[in-house]
Amino acid sequence: MAACRFIDFPTVAHRVGDLDALEKACEAAAFGKDHQTILDETYRKAGKMDPGNFMTRFSVELTGLLDVVRQGLLTGAQEKKAIDAELYKLNLYSKGAFFKPHLDTPRSGTMFGSLVVVFPAPHEGGELVLRHGGQEWTFDSARLLSGHSDRVAFVAFFSDVEHEVLPVRSGHRINLTYNLHFADATSPPKRIPPPDRLHVLQPIQFDPAAVREALKNFLSNAEILPAGGTLAFALRHVYPIPRMANPWDTEPWRRFKRTPDSDCEDLIRSVQERLKGSDASLYEASQALGLKPRIRFFLQNNGSDSESKDQFLFDDLAVLDENPHEYSPYAIFRTKEGLTNVEDAKLGEELADSSDNDSYASSDSSHRPARPIYWMTPRNTLNQTRWPYVGYGNEATLSSEYVSVCLVLEAPPLSERVEAFAATGTRSEVKA
Ligand SMILES: O=C(O)CCC(=O)C(=O)O
Ligand SMILES: [Fe+2]
Structure with missing residues (x-):
């Protein structure tokens, strides 16, 4: 059985010794292909930890992030539905690590998307490139987090959005990924308002x-x-x-x-x-x-x-x-x-x-x-x-x-x- 660890992301992100320990504790990340899980470093090179193997104080609910995600991605009646973020993995990308283009396969009928939260460990490169309907967007966590130790950067997308992590050029890119689900209709939406002054911009077709x-x-x-x-x-x-x-x-x-x-x-x-x-x-x-x-x-x-x-x-x-x-x-x-x-x-x-x-x-x-x-x-x-x-x-x-x-x-x-x-x-x- 794997040992459990307590991980305090904001501090681990800035202590080189902790980062090294975290890196050693991670396993090589595999990925799903044709209903199999395979390890192929030409396709995905990164470290990962399964949620059963660590604990963290970071709570996606308490930060208000789930509400922001719901408002940003969902509209109309959907927007009022409760959603859940199921912690899926911790990922650690060191220099040279990447993840080639893929879709996150929905694991159940209720899953509709993915959420990625990147912690402020300094890094360069490792942009997440998202593609859908002939368009492309870049989520550059390195730039968003640069110079800030008190921030996290996040991106949420629907399951049909192809995405890829470009190679990390230096430092460490550490994130948690979540599967987004529509919650059981009987459980009332968790009403945690987003922090003040947080503006969510929506593409016009979502309006x-x-x-x-x-x-x-x-x-x-x-x-x-x-x-x-x-x-x-x-x-x-x-x-x-x-x-x-x-x-x-x-x-x-x-x-x-x-x-x-x-x-x-x-x-x-x-x-x-x-x-x-x-x-x-x-x-x-x-x-x-x-x-x-x-x-x-x-x-x-x-x-x-x-x-x-x-x-x-x-x-x-x-x-x-x-x-x-x-x-x-x-x-x-x-x-x-x-x-x-x-x-x-x-x-x-x-x-x-x-x-x-x-x-x-x-x-x-x-x-x-x-x-x-x-x-x-x-x-x-x-x-x-x-x-x-x-x-x-x-x-x-x-x-x-x-x-x-x-x-x-x-x-x-x-x-x-x-x-x-x-x-x-x-x-x-x-x-x-
Ligand atoms: O590391 C990221 O930004 C994305 C990770 C990812 O795509 C995945 O775990 O499926
Ligand atoms: Fe993915």
Whole structure:
């Protein structure tokens, strides 16, 4: 059994002897790859200590940091939810240590992000570079902490943000990492206010008021879908959508399987309740504008014949008999009820459209015209699950079906929506 130690970070950070002792006490850090934990110094070179092997007086709750993180990362209903920071590791990077680009794999359905708190041991280099959606940010703890022995530097990010620690050039970079979870709904949020004069800056897409204005201006433009239409937005963050390793492995979906007499977890609702960051802002902004946003499943197919290229939006998984064969993805998703057959369309090239949902919804989707949908943010694979199947045409070919979740808005015709926007408070002007 490993010996337990008491670590006082602010002092250890400044006493060279303590730092050396800490370094010796750390183990080489491994990392997770393909469900295995491996040690590879070309990928990650750092020391680590597991939380069972040390104690510290530093409390992420008592510093008010959890509240700051909640306000900075979460919006809308999410922001009011209690979150927990689960201490994950102590990391120590000495000269030459680094950690190559990776994602922190969520370890449960409640985990949504990571928090890194860096202590004021002098160091140079060791920048944490974060990447998401083609953008890049640098968290330079060395610069933030330089000359301050009474500070910690922190960064929090969602689980779909790739990150990397650049090599430390001198000194020691010591941090604690935490897994961020949504806490059990029954436990009230820990209300510890952030310290005074601590300002949290939010990117604009996290601000529901700014998103609402942008969406309102866009839809007030008389050239945009004057007859109304369906707008779809890919979600920008990762939600716990079960993945299917192979077509026979439907176990991950079992808890969403509906039978005539058993209730099950509602996947759409659980995604909607977990919306975060810009996804939550968009949902909230659309609601505030009276646009009735919906999280829906989007199913597509890469088969070669035209029928199998069909795309659908739907809301619910199938109600199935208690028959083991019915666990097939085909049975789970092809509900054949409430499917809306859709096809990609481009703004400015709209067909005579109708905001009447029912004319496109059908129990026999192949004989109805496809409803045009306008993708406002490019489709991505963040919340997609895929399974292969053998398609039969002239020859048997291997095809795939994909299901993802997205946010869908039905824009009413121009005059109606402008009227609705006016009723939501602020005036909007129709731009010709
Ligand atoms: O040391 C850091 O800043 C990040 C560590 C990290 O990415 C991890 O432990 O997964
Ligand atoms: Fe990480």
